Amino acid sequence: MITLTDFLLVGALLFCTGMYMIVSKRNSIQVLIGIELMLNAAILNLVAFGKYDKLNNGGQVFALFAIVLAAATTAVALAIILNVYRRYKTIDPDEIKNLRD
Amino acid sequence: MSSLLPYTDTIISYTIAAVALPLVASLINFCLPVKSKLAGWVSTLAILLGCVFSAMVFAAVWDQQPQHVQTMWFTIGTTKIFAGILLNNLSVMMLLLVSLIALPVHIYSTAYMKYDDRYSRYFTYLSFFCFSMLGLVVVDSLVLFYAFWELVGFSSYLLIGFWFTKDKAVQANKKAFIMNRIGDIGLLSAIIILFAKFHTFDIATLFISDNLVFKSVIHDGLWISASGQIPAVWQYVACIGVFMAVAAKSAQFPLHTWLPDAMEGPTSVSALIHAATMVAAGVFLLGRVYPLFTDSELTVLAVIGCFTAFMAATIALTQNDLKRVLAYSTISQLGYMILAMGVGAYGSSLFHLATHAFFKCLLFLVAGVVIHEMQHIKEENDLDIDPQNIQYMGGLRKKLPLTFIVAVVGSLALIGIPLTSGYLSKDGILIQAFEWSEGRSAWLKLIPAGALFTSWLTAFYVSRLIVKVFFGEFRLLKKYPEIKLHISDGGWQYRVPLILLAVCSLFPLFSLNPFFYEKAWLFESLKPAEFMARENIYHTIIPIGVNILSVFVIYAAYAIYVKQNTFSFPQTGFFYRLSYNQWYLDKIYRKAIVKPILGLGKTCFWFDRNVIDGLIHLIERTSRMVASLTAWSDKHIVDGFLHLMAALVQSIGNFARKFQNGKVQYYLYSMLLIVLVLFILKILI
Amino acid sequence: MTLVRLLFYVMSFIAIASALYAALSKNLVRSIFIFFVTLFALAGLYVIALADFVAVTQVVIYVGGILVLILFAFMLSGRETLNVIQHQKGKFINMAKVPAVILAVLFLAVIVNIILKADADNLPWIKQAIAQQNEITPTSSTIDNIGVNLMTTYLLPFEAISVLLLMALVGAAHLSRKEGGA
Numbered sequence: 001m002i003t004l005t006d007f008l009l010v011g012a013l014l015f016c017t018g019m020y021m022i023v024s025k026r027n028s029i030q031v032l033i034g035i036e037l038m039l040n041a042a043i044l045n046l047v048a049f050g051k052y053d054k055l056n057n058g059g060q061v062f063a064l065f066a067i068v069l070a071a072a073t074t075a076v077a078l079a080i081i082l083n084v085y086r087r088y089k090t091i092d093p094d095e096i097k098n099l100r101d
Numbered sequence: 102m103s104s105l106l107p108y109t110d111t112i113i114s115y116t117i118a119a120v121a122l123p124l125v126a127s128l129i130n131f132c133l134p135v136k137s138k139l140a141g142w143v144s145t146l147a148i149l150l151g152c153v154f155s156a157m158v159f160a161a162v163w164d165q166q167p168q169h170v171q172t173m174w175f176t177i178g179t180t181k182i183f184a185g186i187l188l189n190n191l192s193v194m195m196l197l198l199v200s201l202i203a204l205p206v207h208i209y210s211t212a213y214m215k216y217d218d219r220y221s222r223y224f225t226y227l228s229f230f231c232f233s234m235l236g237l238v239v240v241d242s243l244v245l246f247y248a249f250w251e252l253v254g255f256s257s258y259l260l261i262g263f264w265f266t267k268d269k270a271v272q273a274n275k276k277a278f279i280m281n282r283i284g285d286i287g288l289l290s291a292i293i294i295l296f297a298k299f300h301t302f303d304i305a306t307l308f309i310s311d312n313l314v315f316k317s318v319i320h321d322g323l324w325i326s327a328s329g330q331i332p333a334v335w336q337y338v339a340c341i342g343v344f345m346a347v348a349a350k351s352a353q354f355p356l357h358t359w360l361p362d363a364m365e366g367p368t369s370v371s372a373l374i375h376a377a378t379m380v381a382a383g384v385f386l387l388g389r390v391y392p393l394f395t396d397s398e399l400t401v402l403a404v405i406g407c408f409t410a411f412m413a414a415t416i417a418l419t420q421n422d423l424k425r426v427l428a429y430s431t432i433s434q435l436g437y438m439i440l441a442m443g444v445g446a447y448g449s450s451l452f453h454l455a456t457h458a459f460f461k462c463l464l465f466l467v468a469g470v471v472i473h474e475m476q477h478i479k480e481e482n483d484l485d486i487d488p489q490n491i492q493y494m495g496g497l498r499k500k501l502p503l504t505f506i507v508a509v510v511g512s513l514a515l516i517g518i519p520l521t522s523g524y525l526s527k528d529g530i531l532i533q534a535f536e537w538s539e540g541r542s543a544w545l546k547l548i549p550a551g552a553l554f555t556s557w558l559t560a561f562y563v564s565r566l567i568v569k570v571f572f573g574e575f576r577l578l579k580k581y582p583e584i585k586l587h588i589s590d591g592g593w594q595y596r597v598p599l600i601l602l603a604v605c606s607l608f609p610l611f612s613l614n615p616f617f618y619e620k621a622w623l624f625e626s627l628k629p630a631e632f633m634a635r636e637n638i639y640h641t642i643i644p645i646g647v648n649i650l651s652v653f654v655i656y657a658a659y660a661i662y663v664k665q666n667t668f669s670f671p672q673t674g675f676f677y678r679l680s681y682n683q684w685y686l687d688k689i690y691r692k693a694i695v696k697p698i699l700g701l702g703k704t705c706f707w708f709d710r711n712v713i714d715g716l717i718h719l720i721e722r723t724s725r726m727v728a729s730l731t732a733w734s735d736k737h738i739v740d741g742f743l744h745l746m747a748a749l750v751q752s753i754g755n756f757a758r759k760f761q762n763g764k765v766q767y768y769l770y771s772m773l774l775i776v777l778v779l780f781i782l783k784i785l786i
Numbered sequence: 787m788t789l790v791r792l793l794f795y796v797m798s799f800i801a802i803a804s805a806l807y808a809a810l811s812k813n814l815v816r817s818i819f820i821f822f823v824t825l826f827a828l829a830g831l832y833v834i835a836l837a838d839f840v841a842v843t844q845v846v847i848y849v850g851g852i853l854v855l856i857l858f859a860f861m862l863s864g865r866e867t868l869n870v871i872q873h874q875k876g877k878f879i880n881m882a883k884v885p886a887v888i889l890a891v892l893f894l895a896v897i898v899n900i901i902l903k904a905d906a907d908n909l910p911w912i913k914q915a916i917a918q919q920n921e922i923t924p925t926s927s928t929i930d931n932i933g934v935n936l937m938t939t940y941l942l943p944f945e946a947i948s949v950l951l952l953m954a955l956v957g958a959a960h961l962s963r964k965e966g967g968a
Binding site: 003007014016018025027029049056059068069073078082 | 858
Binding site: 770773774777780781784 | 885886892893896899900
């Protein structure tokens, strides 16, 4: 029998990988991929816990919602990336520092 | 007798008007332009009106009940100080006298000061002086008296130094001021002692109506009166203080030296102030506080008066400066007055004061005319001479006939020849002095003898003066034969005062009997009650002896100075030098007082410069050192600390700024790191 | 060691390994394509977790929608992106990445620690669910139940999500318009 902890550990690994990508990647698209990875780790947890809710299917339903949200997020994020590229001619997040004081 | 409602009485209003008019004139003149010719007439009008008012007051009060009104001035604690006006024979006489003398002097001044640059200033001062003097004689409180006394001194200071561009005038008014200050200190201490003793400043209470002072006695070293007793020494101190005041104002030895120097002022001022009125203030004071003096103190007064009279007369013998001779003669006559006070001839003293005022004023005005004309000659011919030196004069009787006549009248009055007012008053003093010395020690008999001798000296120096100025040949013409002479008696502003004063110097004004001073009305009203009647030999012998000898002396002088054919004085003898140098008193003062004080001053200066300044420099250097130390620490420690703080803040800021690098991932990284740290902490704790 | 367990390990391994590759790869194209693998492996894991509908949705939306979008974005962003990648070639261990690695590793440690501490299998509500037969078993069908729940219990979130999707659609369309028109 596969225990809940196993799923959680896999999720944790995926989550940390995604985090690493977000923090270190020099490419906005890769950062986006990192975000997706972390989302997927979260969805995996939802699904794993959702196994114990047969009546309401809370975990699975919210996993679905999360997937849909991720799709929306990605669409907007990609639109932003395109805009950024158009303006800065780069998608390296380090180069975009207009936020600096 | 004393009412608390002033200003209701007409006499009092007249008095106030007489006193205040000159003040008003002074204030008006002060506002006028300095060269305004109006000023003279404003002042003259004021004094004329004042004169009329004074005459009315005099007529109302003389030999009548004294008038005394007062009002409460101020209160200190429970002591009420009153101020008011006291009119008795003494004060109304002075009131009239001052106004009467001031009037001709004012008229005279309008001409005499005509070309002065500060014409209206002169009249401002002159009117102010008249106000002070008139106020002095009528006030009833010692405090007010002192105030007016000071004002008199102050206006005198202003007038002596009127030509303040002349160095000598400045020196002279300084000298007068300092001498008068010495006297003022005396007066002030006397007033304070009197107040401490009797708890009042009221002259009437002190000396006249209640006569507290007279009722007090000195017994067993205590000064006892109804209000308690204090050591007798205070009575002596008070007397000495009063005497100092008298000596300073009335130019008595040893404080007399300012008066000859005061001749640096305009001659009309000399006539008014330094011959007739201000110097009389001392005698007046003596008259006011007469009961204060005990018998022995009066004797001291007599001695000093006699000595002053004698000394001044001897000095007058040899002086060549016209005004100086007159100044010493004034001192001498004032000595007579003090002497008279000292021997108890209170009435004679004041009588002499009145008569002397007229003829001395007259003589000064004559001197003014002569000096004026000499100055005129000097300027016209561009000569280098002293216009006041009688050595250059002579034979002026033909040029200045009127001046000559009035001068002779004044001189005869000064010598005391019968038919003049001077005879009446001076012989009275002499006779009473002899009477006083009856039954006293031989030494005190020297006093009347000295006075007698002085009167002959007076005859001599006055004759010398008149002869040198008016008789013989004009010595200036002899020395500079080519000079032109355009001199005359001057306009009516000169003539009227001279004639007026000359008439006043004759006997009719004072007595219808030209030979017996006892019959003079002024004297009869002022004489003390216990006056001795004409009963002894002195009353006959002395006037005869004095006058016969005086005539001889006059002739001798005439012979010496006009004819130059009889004996003459050795010009190098000890007595001559003593006299010529004014008994060396100025030099003695210079050596004995001025030098040590200057030395003290220099010592103080040295001390100040070397010790005090050194100390200050030390302190200064120390504080500078401390200051620089502080500055260093301020710069390096405090500022350094501040800079450190600033640098710290800056570096923190820079450090913190690095985080704000605008990199999204960096922010995220930081955020996650903090979350991680929180987690770790959560786990560990 | 059952087949399911074996499958779980395999799937987990594929998912983690491909994710790591995607993370470490400097080539954007490669990391995108290897991300496909990760997503597929995750879908497999969902199946093992007895959520077949979620797994299908995952494949449809992620692989069919999101990845395609990403590929488009990559292709639209042009050549420069590739140039950047070229520069970083040949450096397996980049010193700039070390802090990120440390962070990730520490995070992993913390999370693992928490998971182990939480002991998820013995949570009260899970025990209760097992006891009440409220547990999805491999035999039970869940799709109809999900459909009913979506339209009843989770109707409000569902509608909210749909509005959000619409907004995201409009927003993305607006953002990606050409400049000057806005």
